[in-house]
Every structure is written in structure tokens, then in C-alpha cells.
Amino acid sequence: MNTHTSAQEKIQLGKLSTPFIEKVAIIGAGLGGLAVAVALRKLGCEVQVYEKAQDFRPVGGGLGLLPNGLNFLDAIEPGIVETIKNSGCEVRTIVLKNTQGETISTNPASRFQDKYGQPLITVWWWHLQQILASKLPSESIHLHHRCIGFEQDDHRVSIYFENGEKVSADFMIGADGINSVIREALIGDGKPRYLGSMSWRTVIKYNQEILNPGEFGFVKGHKEFMYLLNLGNGYISWVYRQLSADYIISQNAGEAKSRVLNQVADWAESLHSLVAATPAEQISQTPICDRLPLNSWSQGRVTLLGDAAHPMSPALGQGANSTFEDAYELALCCSQASSIQEALASYEQRRIPRTQVIQTNSFLGEMRYYPTETEASNHQMPEHSQMSREEFQDWAFNYNP
Ligand SMILES: Cc1cc2nc3c(=O)[nH]c(=O)nc-3n(C[C@H](O)[C@H](O)[C@H](O)COP(=O)(O)OP(=O)(O)OC[C@H]3O[C@@H](n4cnc5c(N)ncnc54)[C@H](O)[C@@H]3O)c2cc1C
Structure with a gap:
């Protein structure tokens, strides 16, 4: 049965009542910070976004947008999914290959649209950041504002930045990513947990045929694999992942590229050439990390969102997909409550149980990459049981605004 909600049935934020909150400060202009800024502005709040980066640069890799994320983005900004489709690529086939480039299996991705009412879209992270930023007045985004701390009392939050500025707001949202300084101040749970795998990713304009139009590729090695994403307009993103107990960050871009090139030396010529053709300085290396789920995200007039x-x-x-759910639901809770405490209690009630299941299943999904259980069990195992991929997709993708 098709259980998706039609666009007409969704609650549009612009039609909800204006919340009691006037001034909102958001820390971080990543996808989460920008999405919640758009959502809260729709309700009539005065929103300012503070970002540590000096400018918006063409960074990030390819991102897969899934039915739940697309549903929530569309509820925040009706029509945005069409814009994203035009910027990225609608996936029609998922192709599994071996490292010699031979196809092992293909899976139609059209079932996403049929079953969940939204397709699978791949888009360049930076393009999506630009699409979201374009929905906000440029003067509400403050680049070169690294938040270094805050104080709050019963009436306001005072926020401090590295550049010496100080601002105050009625409400603050920490959307500052996995190494959040706001989380550190609220929860203080230290550094993220390294999951035993490194990632190298990039986007390049590439005119050799490596994927057919509408294809999403997964190349499976033994303790390594690569995702290949079409991002439209001739752009390809590759993400190379390698299980590696040691967390080694290469000292410079050339060394990082050489490391990947060595690893794929005996892979198919087409895959090796793709890495070889990538300018070293465009490859970003990231350790794969998570954190254990929390039971509370808020204190007083401050809460967390996304990573x-x-x-x-x-x-x-x-x-990113679960972050777009946070953005919409936080705005909805603000619109329906009569105090910040009430809004945040309802936000946590809606979001924490669901994201705990997503975090746990993502961790267990990651452990599937390990060839043996002993290697996987070096990490603290979560209490929730694992769903099958199909069960998880039905549960996750059928979640609607
Ligand atoms: C540059 C970049 C590229 C990425 N590329 C990909 C990708 O290709 N594929 C993928 O799957 N995921 C990518 N991610 C991660 C992905 O965006 C997140 O997992 C997800 O979208 C949740 O987003 P978020 O807004 O919560 O966190 P993030 O996307 O991490 O955004 C956090 C934002 O806060 C800013 N920030 C951090 N600390 C401070 C501070 N103290 N003061 C002010 N601002 C601060 C950061 O610069 C960043 O812009 C990327 C993240 C970043 C920051």
C-alpha cells in the first residue's frame, strides 16, 4: 500500500500561527542551520544565522536525498524539491560493481517514488547549501562568526564570537555539527567516537563515461569500497572508504591523494583514472565518527539540531535527511507552544526517540562493513535491535510532516 502523504495534505509552515519567540540565533550555516532558519522565518520569527566559515566555498561531496528528507524539505519550502532535482540527479538505478568494474547486480530506484512518494536524488552538498541559503535574506547570514560561548538567563541568551562580537536572542539553536561547541557547553560529552573507517570524497567535472545517466554506483572491495554519484551537469562525486583501525589524517593534499591512488592501484582502469584525474586539493578526508544517543538536547533557551x-x-x-525532519518539527513545536520550555519539551519528545533508532541502526549498518564480528564488536554495542534494511526503509521513509 502506498502510505505517502500528498503535497496538498502536508501542513505548510507559512499557514501556522506566529510563535511567541521573536529573535532566534542559529549557530552554523550547514544544511541543518539553513533549513531551520528558512522554517522559522516562514513562521514570522526574526532569524540570524552565524557561521564560522569565511565564505561559502564549493566543498563537500555528493549527498543522497531520501524520501523522508525530501518530504520535510518540501514542507519547509514548497517547490524546493524541483529546484534540487534540477540541480542534481534523480537516481533510476543502483548498480553494485566489483573493483574490476564488473556489474554484480542492479536495482531499480524507481521503487522509491512508487512506494514512498519521493525519488532518490543525488546532489552536490555545496549546491544544496546554496539553494537553502538563497531562501534567506543575505543580511541574515553572518559569515566569519565562530561561536565561542554563550550565557543565558530567564529572558535572553548572550552569544559570544571569536571576532569579538556579542549578540543576544530569545532563543538559540546549536546547528554547529558533530564537533558542536554548543553541545560541549550543554552536555560536555567530549570528542566524537571514531568508528574505525576513513573517508575521502570529492566532486569533479568528469567527461569520461563512468556511470550511465541516472545511475548510483557502489563498488565493493574487501575492507574498502567506493560510492559513485552522478550530480548532474557532468559532475561526479566519488567517496572512497577504507576500514582502518588507526585514525591517520594525511599531512597534505598530495599525500591523501597518493594514499587513495595506492589503495585502488589494482582496481579497474576507469576507477583508478577517476581518482588520478582529481586535483589533490579537492579531496577531503574525514574520519567516520558518531556519538552515543542522548536523552536530552536542551537547557533553558538553547537546543541542538542535526549533527x-x-x-x-x-x-x-x-x-542530512533526519536533520531536515528536525528543522521542520522544531519550527512546528515553536508555533504550537506558548513558552520555550513547552516548545523544547515537545521537540525532544518528537525527535529523540526517532533519532535514537536512526543513530543505532546507522551504527549497526556501519558494523556490517566489517568482515568479522570480532572487529565490529570493538565498539560499544547499542541496546536497540537492528531492523532489516527493508524494515528500516519502510519505517524511515514513510515518516511525513
Ligand atoms: C563543509 C561540509 C561538507 C559536507 N559534505 C558532506 C557530504 O558531501 N556528504 C555528506 O553525507 N555529508 C556531508 N556533510 C555533513 C552533513 O552536512 C551533515 O551530516 C548533515 O547535513 C547535518 O547537518 P548539520 O547542519 O547538522 O551539520 P554540518 O553540515 O556539519 O554543519 C555545521 C555548520 O556549523 C558550522 N560551525 C561549526 N562550528 C561552529 C562554530 N563554533 N560557530 C559557528 N559555526 C560553526 C560549520 O562550519 C558548518 O557550516 C558536510 C558537512 C560540512 C560542514
Whole structure:
């Protein structure tokens, strides 16, 4: 049965009542910070976004947008899914290959649209950041504002930045990612947990045929694999992952590229050439990390959202998608409550149980990459039981605004 909600049935934020909150400060202009800024502005709040980066640069890799994330983005900004489709690529086939480039199996991705009412879209992270930023007045985004701390009392939050500025707001949202300073101040749970795998990713304009149009590729090695994403307009993203107990960050871009090139030396010529053609300085290396789920994200007039609240392994592709759910639901809770405490209690009640299941299943999905259980069990195992991939997809993708 098709259980998806039609666009007409969704609650549009612009039609909800204006909340009691006037001034909102959001820390971080990543996908989560920008999405919640758009949502809260729709309700009539005055929103300012503070970002540590000096400018918006063409960074990040390819991102897979899944039915739940797309549903929530569309509820925040009706029509945005069409814009994203035009910027990225609608996936029609998922292709599994071996390292020699031979196809092992293909899976139609059209079932996403049929079953969940939204397709699978791949888009360049930076393009999506730009699409979201374009929905906000440029003067509400403050680059070069690294938050270094805050204080709050019964009436306001005072926020401090490295550049010496100080601002105050009625409400603050920490959307500052996996190494969140806001989380550190609220919860203080230290550094993220390294999950035993490194990632190298990039986006390049590449005119050799490596994927057919509409294909999403997964190349499976033994303790290594690569995702290949079409991002539209001739852009390809590759993400190389390697299980590695030691967390070694290469000292410079050339060394990082050489490391990947060595690893794929005996892979198919087409895959090796793709890495060889990538400018070293465009490859970003990241350790794969998560954190254990929390039971509370808020204190007083401050809360967390996205990776700051529930960072997870990318195994199920839910990092950004679950963040768009947070953005919509936080705005909805603000609109329906009569105090910040009431809004945050209802936000946590809606979001924490669901994101705990997503974080846990993402962790267990990540552990599937390990060839033996002993290697996987070096990490603290969560209490929730693992769903099958199909069960998880039905549960996750059928979640609607
Ligand atoms: C540059 C970048 C590229 C990425 N590329 C990919 C990708 O290709 N594929 C993928 O699956 N995921 C990618 N991610 C992660 C993905 O965006 C997140 O997992 C998910 O979207 C949740 O988003 P978020 O907004 O909660 O966190 P993030 O996307 O991490 O955004 C956090 C934002 O807060 C800013 N920030 C951090 N600390 C401070 C501070 N103290 N003061 C002010 N600002 C601060 C950061 O610069 C960043 O812009 C990327 C993240 C970043 C920051």
C-alpha cells in the first residue's frame, strides 16, 4: 500500500500561527542551520544565522536525498524539491560493481517514488547549501562568526564570537555539527567516537563515461569500497572508504591523494583514472565518527539540531535527511507552544526517540562493513535491535510532516 502523504495534505509552515519567540540565533550555516532558519522565518520569527566559515566555498561531496528528507524539505519550502532535482540527479538505478568494474547486480530506484512518494536524488552538498541559503535574506547570514560561548538567563541568551562580537536572542539553536561547541557547553560529552573507517570524497567535472545517466554506483572491495554519484551537469562525486583501525589524517593534499591512488592501484582502469584525474586539493578526508544517543538536547533557551544533536554513521544516508525532519518539527513545536520550555519539551519528545533508532541502526549498518564480528564488536554495542534494511526503509521513509 502506498502510505505517502500528498503535497496538498502536508501542513505548510507559512499557514501556522506566529510563535511567541521573536529573535532566534542559529549557530552554523550547514544544511541543518539553513533549513531551520528558512522554517522559522516562514513562521514570522526574526532569524540570524552565524557561521564560522569565511565564505561559502564549493566543498563537500555528493549527498543522497531520501524520501523522508525530501518530504520535510518540501514542507519547509514548497517547490524546493524541483529546484534540487534540477540541480542534481534523480537516481533510476543502483548498480553494485566489483573493483574490476564488473556489474554484480542492479536495482531499480524507481521503487522509491512508487512506494514512498519521493525519488532518490543525488546532489552536490555545496549546491544544496546554496539553494537553502538563497531562501534567506543575505543580511541574515553572518559569515566569519565562530561561536565561542554563550550565557543565558530567564529572558535572553548572550552569544559570544571569536571576532569579538556579542549578540543576544530569545532563543538559540546549536546547528554547529558533530564537533558542536554548543553541545560541549550543554552536555560536555567530549570528542566524537571514531568508528574505525576513513573517508575521502570529492566532486569533479568528469567527461569520461563512468556511470550511465541516472545511475548510483557502489563498488565493493574487501575492507574498502567506493560510492559513485552522478550530480548532474557532468559532475561526479566519488567517496572512497577504507576500514582502518588507526585514525591517520594525511599531512597534505598530495599525500591523501597518493594514499587513495595506492589503495585502488589494482582496481579497474576507469576507477583508478577517476581518482588520478582529481586535483589533490579537492579531496577531503574525514574520519567516520558518531556519538552515543542522548536523552536530552536542551537547557533553558538553547537546543541542538542535526549533527550537533544526533551525529551518526553515514551507512544509511540519514545524516542530512533526519536533520531536515528536525528543522521542520522544531519550527512546528515553536508555533504550537506558548513558552520555550513547552516548545523544547515537545521537540525532544518528537525527535529523540526517532533519532535514537536512526543513530543505532546507522551504527549497526556501519558494523556490517566489517568482515568479522570480532572487529565490529570493538565498539560499544547499542541496546536497540537492528531492523532489516527493508524494515528500516519502510519505517524511515514513510515518516511525513
Ligand atoms: C563543509 C561540509 C561538507 C559536507 N559534505 C558532506 C557530504 O558531501 N556528504 C555528506 O553525507 N555529508 C556531508 N556533510 C555533513 C552533513 O552536512 C551533515 O551530516 C548533515 O547535513 C547535518 O547537518 P548539520 O547542519 O547538522 O551539520 P554540518 O553540515 O556539519 O554543519 C555545521 C555548520 O556549523 C558550522 N560551525 C561549526 N562550528 C561552529 C562554530 N563554533 N560557530 C559557528 N559555526 C560553526 C560549520 O562550519 C558548518 O557550516 C558536510 C558537512 C560540512 C560542514
